[in-house]
Amino acid sequence: METVQFESQKELSSILREIQTNFGPKYGVLFKCHLSHWNRMSDQNQDLWLKSTSSAPRLLDGSHCWRGRAPLARELFMDTIKEISTENSTTQKSSESRFRANFQGEVDEAFDPYLVLSQLIDPDPNKPGFLTGLRLPSIDQFGFRSPCDISSIIEPFDETNNQVNLTPKYSFVDLHTDYGADGLSTVIGECRKIWLLYPPTDNNLNAMKSIDGQRGKLLRLVHQLEGGVLVETTSSHAIFIPAGCAHATFTLQGGYLVTKDFTTVKSLNAIASFIVYGLDETLPTEAREVCFDWFERCLDVTLAQQHVTTAISAWLKAEAKLASWASTHRRWRVNVRRLWEHHCQDSVVSCPCDLQEPTSSFFQHFSSVHMGSLLSSSQLRRCR
Ligand SMILES: [Zn+2]
Ligand SMILES: [Zn+2]
Structure with a gap:
């Protein structure tokens, strides 16, 4: 048991060091916080999750998220170019159903979406941008769905809202809560991400509300939040994100993230x-x-x-x-x-x-x- 804990501590430290190297020394504070690796949570932490939401976050087999094979990054790339060029030729913007460019953690209408594409080839640590809410036809063609093994945790109902995010290396999505649905996300290609997730306990929700509208939420709150879990996803993974949990992501290798929403009887x-x-x-x-x-x-x-x-x-x-x-x-x-x-x-x-x-x-x-x-x-x- 001690060896397992030691190994997991080493693994955790090396991931945190990687975050610090790529995203700046300010993230050194993460070393001083109580974070658990997702599959080595204490009973106490597990309890915080199970009492406040549908379940704890889990890693699943990403290859089971598709009817046949998963789409290739280059197939999604072709879709993205088409989507951006259609968007540019229409006038309606800023609706939930259109994709959005994000810069420095905020939706930024002025940020050129093609610049995000260029950062896939040549990541820019000083001006990283990413796209969210892309509706790419390949996702439905390849039959994106919840993998069967999710039913060992929860039963998904009303699966909907398939979306794609394009996140070059250095993309950082600050701490936020999606609007209440449970979610499933899987990465495509060589993409690699680190997720920090926190359960919707009274303490955490209160903390989130207290910094409403402010930037740098993760760094401001990291010492107040409880039950934090760290998950690393690569293309062989899908991650289950329980309803109402706050989460932040660091992209260490750029690529695509495919997401969907659903709900459960425990949400x-x-x-x-x-x-x-x-x-x-x-x-x-x-x-x-x-x-x-x-x-x-x-x-x-x-x-x-x-x-x-x-x-x-x-x-x-x-x-x-x-x-x-x-x-x-x-x-x-x-x-x-x-x-x-x-x-x-x-x-x-x-x-x-x-x-x-x-x-x-x-x-x-x-x-x-x-x-x-x-x-x-x-x-x-x-x-x-
Ligand atoms: Zn989210
Ligand atoms: Zn009553």
């Missing part, structure tokens, strides 16, 4: 926590809507799979924030109300809020007390 608590801490408020408008859409999908999956108590506790936790969102988003309000009606009309659970009268059914109680904001006034009268 609703993490999405609710994300909303409770107001982290959705830090997202651009469109991404914030995507966040509440994931809440809706995940609620559907959770209720459909009969995890009613999980759904109730996530709902109660975020009740005030959900009510406020519902008040200005009619379609969401109607859909979510239908989900509760459809799945819980006859549920025989009792509500953990202790306000349920012995004479009223769960659904009567839940509709009038916890879904008031989702009902019209005539519907409310009928519940009482």
Whole structure:
């Protein structure tokens, strides 16, 4: 056991040294932080993950993510050139469905996407840029999907939103949380990345909220965050990214990253926590809507799979924030109300809020007390 720990410590140190060499001495602070290698986590760390989100991050076999073979980097490169030239000939920009150039950790409309391509051949440590949100036809043609072995951890539902990021060497994606979905990412070609991931515990969400809008999040927060996990991905790998976890990536060898979103029956608590801490408020408008859409999908999956108590506790936790969102988003309000009606009309659970009268059914109680904001006034009268 001691030898294993020693080996993993050596491996961890050599990776951190590589980060420092390529991304600057400021990342030397990572040596002083509690980080675990993903498959050598302490029970305590494992617990932080399992209690706050769908599971802990895991490495999977990347070759199983494709119906046949994986696409080659050169095939994605050809797609990218076409995508950029089409983008340049249209005027609509900055939508969630278009790709974006990023520079110094921010979306930068002025950064030339062809410059990113040139950095694949000749990486620029001083001005590294990368592209996110590319929609390349090869990804669907080659049949990108969750590998079977993911079901040993979680069961993915509603797989969607296949996207490609083009990240030359020196690309650094600062600490951020995707909008609440679980994710799967796999690298193509010679690309190699280091991921730091943190579970959505109260401590970590609070820390993320406290530096909302500031740059250099990883360096600012690294001493406050708990449960940090380090994962190295190469082309033989896919990484499972649990819902709501904050993550940062360092690209040590440039190339493509292919990603997709999904949800699980264990993700609703993490999405609710994300909303409770107001982290959705830090997202651009469109991404914030995507966040509440994931809440809706995940609620559907959770209720459909009969995890009613999980759904109730996530709902109660975020009740005030959900009510406020519902008040200005009619379609969401109607859909979510239908989900509760459809799945819980006859549920025989009792509500953990202790306000349920012995004479009223769960659904009567839940509709009038916890879904008031989702009902019209005539519907409310009928519940009482
Ligand atoms: Zn991300
Ligand atoms: Zn209640």
